[in-house]
Amino acid sequence: MKNNQKHSEKSKYNKRTTEQKIATRKLTQRIFMGVSVALVFIFIVFIFVTTNFMGSDSIVTETAYKTTVSDTISTSGFVIRDEEYIDNTSTGVLAYQVTDGEKVTANGTIATIYENESDAVNFQRICEIEDEIADLKTLNNISNSVNVGLDSVNNQLDYRLTSFIESVNKRDFNNISSIENELLSAIYRKQIITGDQMNFDSNIAQLEEEKAQLESSTHNSIGEITTTSSGYFTSTIDGYENAFSIDDLKELKYSDIENIKPADIGENKYVGKIIKGVNWYLACPVTTEQAVAITHNSYDVSVKIPYALSDLIPAKVVSVNQFTGEDKAIVVLECNYMNAALTQIRNESVDIVLNTYEGLKVSKKALHDDFVTQTLYDENGNEKSEDIKVQGVYVKYGRQLIFKQVFITYSDEEYVICSENPDSDMIISGSTLKLYDEVVVEGDDLYDGKLID
Secondary structure: OOOHHHHHHHHHHHHHHHHHHHHHEEEEHHHHHHHHHHHHHHHHHHHHHHHHOOOOOOOOOOOOOEEEEEEEEEEEEEEEEEEEEEOOOOEEEEOOOOOOOOOOOOOOEEEEEOOOHHHHHHHHHHHHHHHHHHHHHHHHOOOEEEEOOOHHHHHHHHHHHHHHHHHHHHOOOOOOOHHHHHHHHHHHHHHHHHHOOOOOOOOHHHHHHHHHHHHOOOOOEEEEOOOOOOOOOOOOOOOOOOOOOHHHHOOOOOOHHHOOOOOOOOOEEEEEEEEEEEEEEEEEEOOOOHHHHHOOOOOOOEEEEOOOOOOEEEEEEEEOOOOOOOOOOOEEEEOOOOOOOOOOOOEEEEEEEEEEEEEEEEEEHEEEEEEEEEEEEOOOEEEEEEEEEEEEEEEOOOOOOEEEOOEEEEOOOOEEEOOOOHHHHHHHOOEEEOOOOOEEEEOOOOOOOOEEO
16 A cells, blocks of 8 residues: 555656656747847848948959950951062973062062972072071171170070060961071070180081082073062962952952952963062952941051961051942952062951050949049139049059049940040049059949048
């Protein structure tokens, strides 16, 4: 009986203990939930206050760099020149005495005729040796000159080396041979000046011995091929030499260019041609809108022919030919720059550069309109102030923002080009954008003099 009573009391005790634990757990959970809700509420209030009342000093900047952009029309260009064939009157082997792009005079010798190929090859090698001997004799004279300094020689060597590297990078292989010879000459000059090479007498003697051996085994030539006109020589013949007359360029139509075909050139009929005169022409098809842009542009433009020359070529607009019934016009450009590569081109990709803009590149997101105070004086010398709205950008200067006025010379969809050196009388804000300025492209509540973290 007593055991049953003890067991009953123990069960009641255990039940009360369990209920107390459950109540304590629920109370702890309620406290935790309350604290969590309070923290979330405090965080939301903090974000709301800082966003709407305290502002944000978070900004993003971009560095202002100098750049160059151009208004360019990409098209094709058909080359028109005053060209004259050089007839091949020989029955032997030709040894050319001039290279493509070389300027020649009337009645000048283009090639020497030999009975066989061996004599022709020997003759060309003799010509090369004579040039090498002349160069080495010139270098020998440097050692006797007191006017040539080491600094001058080093400058020439640096220039020749830079030219060689640029030609390789631009793949200007037409001029690489001559540039290489100039570089070697500069190296030899430095060897002479520094005493690493006393003279080139031994080299000259070896070349003269080789020349004498070749001359003894080479038969005399059997004739020559000469020119009847002066100009630039090229051995390239393509059949378009007489396609259009220079006198009729203003009457040239788009259909004329579109339908042109080369003439049939007989094999070995010509040894080359002479490009007469200084000027040559590009006939370029353009749209009606492009024709209007060219017409409204200045008389002088530039052209780039990527597969022939990496540099820009100055050109002049001769005419813009637009005829009824044709959906395209022809712009005729006059050029007078010539080199070996340009003597061989005919129908090439061409970029017509109308205008070029150079300045500081700025994202359009950085542009703002702000008021600046300008001090003026009336006719009596009395001072007065006037607030004027100008366009500019905010620049980070240490921990402060400065408003700088900008003068836009070119605008794209995403960026503008600003003048780096505008007229000082135009600068109302007191300062303008400079190279390497840290320009703000993103940020809130921007104003002149604002302190930032």
